[in-house]
Amino acid sequence: MSSSQTKRPLSSAKTGPISGDIRVPGDKSISHRSLMFGGLAIGTTKVTGLLEGEDVLATADAMRKLGATVTRDDDGTWHVTGVGVGALREPDSVIDMGNAGTGIRLMAGIVATHPITTFFTGDASLCKRPMGRVADPLSEFGAQFITRDRGRPPMAVIGTDEAKPVTYTLPMASAQVKSAVMLAGLNTTGTTTVIEPKPSRDHTERMLRHFGVDVDVKVNDDGGRTVSLTGPVEMKAADIVVPTDPSSAAFPMVAALINPDSRVIIRDVCLNPLRTGLITTLIEMGGDITITNEREEAGETIGDLVVTGKNRLKGIVVPAERAPSMIDEYPVLAVAAAYADGETRMCDLEELRVKESDRLAAVAAGLEANGVIHRIEGDDLIVTGGVVPGGGMVETHLDHRIAMSFLVLGLGAEKPVSVDDANPIATSFPNFEKLMGDMGAKFALHS
Numbered sequence: 001m002s003s004s005q006t007k008r009p010l011s012s013a014k015t016g017p018i019s020g021d022i023r024v025p026g027d028k029s030i031s032h033r034s035l036m037f038g039g040l041a042i043g044t045t046k047v048t049g050l051l052e053g054e055d056v057l058a059t060a061d062a063m064r065k066l067g068a069t070v071t072r073d074d075d076g077t078w079h080v081t082g083v084g085v086g087a088l089r090e091p092d093s094v095i096d097m098g099n100a101g102t103g104i105r106l107m108a109g110i111v112a113t114h115p116i117t118t119f120f121t122g123d124a125s126l127c128k129r130p131m132g133r134v135a136d137p138l139s140e141f142g143a144q145f146i147t148r149d150r151g152r153p154p155m156a157v158i159g160t161d162e163a164k165p166v167t168y169t170l171p172m173a174s175a176q177v178k179s180a181v182m183l184a185g186l187n188t189t190g191t192t193t194v195i196e197p198k199p200s201r202d203h204t205e206r207m208l209r210h211f212g213v214d215v216d217v218k219v220n221d222d223g224g225r226t227v228s229l230t231g232p233v234e235m236k237a238a239d240i241v242v243p244t245d246p247s248s249a250a251f252p253m254v255a256a257l258i259n260p261d262s263r264v265i266i267r268d269v270c271l272n273p274l275r276t277g278l279i280t281t282l283i284e285m286g287g288d289i290t291i292t293n294e295r296e297e298a299g300e301t302i303g304d305l306v307v308t309g310k311n312r313l314k315g316i317v318v319p320a321e322r323a324p325s326m327i328d329e330y331p332v333l334a335v336a337a338a339y340a341d342g343e344t345r346m347c348d349l350e351e352l353r354v355k356e357s358d359r360l361a362a363v364a365a366g367l368e369a370n371g372v373i374h375r376i377e378g379d380d381l382i383v384t385g386g387v388v389p390g391g392g393m394v395e396t397h398l399d400h401r402i403a404m405s406f407l408v409l410g411l412g413a414e415k416p417v418s419v420d421d422a423n424p425i426a427t428s429f430p431n432f433e434k435l436m437g438d439m440g441a442k443f444a445l446h447s
């Protein structure tokens with residue numbers, strides 16, 4: 001989003017039961033990848049269910065600047081005609097990736113092994129985020145990077161036409177870094193390998209296969225994975241049906257769980273096992289969540305969620321190894337924990353410090369402002385739940401998940417909860433207010 005935009009404060013208030021039969025927008029990770037991979041493939045890829053959020057629209061523009069043809073029909077179907085791996089055009093202007101970490105890091109991987117120079121920038125949030133985590137492995141292919149402030153955007157990527165294949169062990173659990181390296185490998189002669197000590201979301205692996213790329217995945221003795229592909233590859237256009245985003249479904253899910261007598265059905269949710277950590281956790285906390293109509297589409301498992309508020313939640317310990325499968329859901333899990341009996345400990349949240357905001361600090365500040373007992377020990381967040389006083393104003397720091405999480409907090413609180421800026425919600429969930437409002441959630445502009 002544009003950081004020069006005027007802030008839009010918004011409040012939420014105690015709502016009572018919510019009910020509805022809804023579809024949240026398309027999965028953000030899959031949407032970015034469908035445009036990128038469609039733009040690299042030979043032929044035209046049809047994409048239905050694309051998330052039309054600001055992050056993904058920035059990726060659409062980026063692919064156009066690199067030579068792909070990306071169009072939208074009036075019914076919301078997108079078409080991407082690719083240029084072929086190796087044939088990207090050098091952009092004639094700076095590419096603005098807005099608020100999107102996934103967008104900039106995966107695009108960096110794509111352009112790193114094309115003989116072009118690409119300039120990337122982003123909003124005030126993105127320009128604080130570390131790019132060294134992709135620049136380091138991509139430099140090993142032979143690409144060069146120029147960044148400001150020790151690795152932050154704006155960032156220039158000088159791609160190489162003599163890429164050397166790389167074997168890289170991820171120093172952190174990151175699907176973005178894994179994907180950037182794999183995507184650089186597409187136009188590299190030889191085998192590119194990524195070893196990930198903890199498995200992270202595997203949409204890149206699944207979707208590359210869908211586009212005809214041979215991706216080898218081995219499960220290692222320690223539970224990690226070794227992913228490899230041999231380039232240069234030719235990708236063939238392949239239609240994509242984007243499932244709905246479990247990270248967006250998280251908000252109505254938690255809203256239903258904290259409001260007794262609620263009942264919400266959320267349709268066509270991506271249930272990739274590397275994305276379902278929050279569902280597992282909320283069920284362990286006693287939440288009434290049932291998965292129905294489970295099926296496979298375009299290489300991903302999808303299903304419908306039926307969520308009710310009939311059980312009171314209880315605090316639990318959320319193990320560190322679950323973090324990659326629910327990394328974006330911790331802010332809203334902290335909200336669920338604020339309504340749970342007892343203590344919830346969320347372990348090893350270091351990666352939250354480098355998201356759209358320092359989410360560990362932003363969540364703690366938001367809980368503090370609304371009278372929720374909590375503490376941070378090392379990289380663990382511990383929340384003691386019960387009655388939520390509310391009444392506080394929360395700084396969102398250009399972070400959509402902080403904005404939506406605290407608006408959900410207000411739906412059960414004694415006094416309204418306000419966020420200083422609801423604009424960032426448009427990056428991932430443009431119809432959040434309408435969808436939640438139609439189910440009974442009370443939102444009001446904060447004066």
Ligand SMILES: O=C(O)C1=C[C@@H](OP(=O)(O)O)[C@@H](O)[C@H](O)C1
Nearest residue numbers: 029102173174175176177327328
């Ligand atoms: O690959 C992806 O699509 C994403 C990976 C995760 O980031 P990290 O790779 O930094 O963990 C996640 O937080 C982000 O929202 C989307």
Ligand SMILES: C=C(OP(=O)(O)O)C(=O)O
Nearest residue numbers: 099100101102103328355
């Ligand atoms: C971390 C997120 O996204 P990104 O890294 O793509 O900005 C998110 O959507 O919560």
